[in-house]
Amino acid sequence: MKIFLLSMTNNLIPKLSLKMKEEIDKRGGKIAYISSVPQSGDKPYYLSTIVDYSVITSTVMVDYFDLGDTFSDDQIASLQDYKIIYLSGGNTFTFMNDARKRGLKDILETFLNNDGLLIGASAGSIMCTDSIEIALDSDENKIGMTDFSGFGFVNLTFYPHSNTSNNENLLLKEYQKKNGGEIIVCEDGSGLFIDGKERFFMEMFLYLQTSALIFTL
Numbered sequence: 001m002k003i004f005l006l007s008m009t010n011n012l013i014p015k016l017s018l019k020m021k022e023e024i025d026k027r028g029g030k031i032a033y034i035s036s037v038p039q040s041g042d043k044p045y046y047l048s049t050i051v052d053y054s055v056i057t058s059t060v061m062v063d064y065f066d067l068g069d070t071f072s073d074d075q076i077a078s079l080q081d082y083k084i085i086y087l088s089g090g091n092t093f094t095f096m097n098d099a100r101k102r103g104l105k106d107i108l109e110t111f112l113n114n115d116g117l118l119i120g121a122s123a124g125s126i127m128c129t130d131s132i133e134i135a136l137d138s139d140e141n142k143i144g145m146t147d148f149s150g151f152g153f154v155n156l157t158f159y160p161h162s163n164t165s166n167n168e169n170l171l172l173k174e175y176q177k178k179n180g181g182e183i184i185v186c187e188d189g190s191g192l193f194i195d196g197k198e199r200f201f202m203e204m205f206l207y208l209q210t211s212a213l214i215f216t217l
Contacts, residue, residue, distance in 0.1 A: 003118045003153060005125040005184070006191040007160035008089070009052035016191050016202035021057040023117050023193075027083035029059035034079070034104075036090025036123055038068035045088065062086075067098040076102050080110050084117045087124025092135035093145045095123050105151050112153065122160045125186075128153045133179065137171055154194060157183040162205060172207055183207040 004020060006012075012020070024031070031053065039046055046064050053060040065071060065079065079085055085108065087095075099105065112118060120128045126135050133148040134157050157175070162168060162185045172183055184192055185205040193200040 001112045001153065001194065001196060002115070003112075003128055003194045004120070004191055005128060005154065005158050005160075005186065005194070006119065006121045007125075007162075007186050007188045009049055009086075009119075009121050010055070011189045012056070012191070013189050013203050016189075016193075017056050019193055019200070019202070020119075024053075024057050024084060025059055027117055029057060029061055029084075030082060031060060031062045031084040031086050031119075032079050032082040033062050033064050033086050034088060034124075035064065035066040036088050036095040038066040038070065039064075049086070049088065067095075067102045067104070073102070076104070077107060079107055080114070080116075082111070082116070084119065085111060087118070087120040087127060089122030089124060091142065092123040092126050092132050092139045093141045093143055096127055096132055096150070097143055097145060099127065099151075108151060108153070118153070125158050125160055127151055129156055129158050130154070130181075131157060131179070134159055134175060134183075155181075157181055158192070159183055159185045159207075160188075162187045164205065176207070 002023065033046055033049060035046060043064060050062045053062055108118060118128065123135065126132050127150050129150045130152050131148050132150045159172065172185065176183060185207050186192065190203040192204060
């Protein structure tokens with residue numbers, strides 16, 4: 001199982017960018033982009049992501065998908081034919097709600113079991129973990145979701161867009177007191193690469209269950 005968890009895809013630190021290039025290039029560079037919401041017109045978020053990936057590697061080609069009605073079940077199922085899938089940022093709760101409706105978890109499990117590379121940014125990264133409840137701090141729960149379970153591909157809590165402020169530290173302490181477990185705190189430009197049971201931290205912070213402090217790695 002190979003997964004990148006990111007805050008964003010632009011302005012990545014060199015070590016992370018090089019590792020992503022290596023993993024993308026070995027799979028041919030063709031990426032399935034899954035938008036958190038259907039984009040119309042010029043699809044600006046999709047186009048900006050293409051630019052981000054072209055900075056990482058020149059071999060990349062990005063195909064657009066979303067979970068709306070314009071994509072059939074067969075088209076969504078064809079995601080398994082790709083070697084790289086990218087889950088975009090956006091509202092974590094509406095994205096997860098649509099993902100459940102379209103059976104995306106089962107598709108991604110098959111994909112990962114076939115040596116696929118999964119890349120999540122912001123909401124997309126949170127969804128890969130056991131719980132998306134941490135997103136209540138940043139995203140409006142517009143649909144009144146009460147089941148906060150994530151895909152469960154990664155056994156940790158992922159907190160993107162960290163600014164390491166005192167308010168953030170207090171938030172994470174309260175969250176950990178309530179939920180326990182391990183929280184990975186990710187600044188913009190950094191990320192976590194998971195390769196099976198191994199984890200590779202790229203200029204991140206690790207908030208441990210056994211500590212009341214955030215330690216720089």
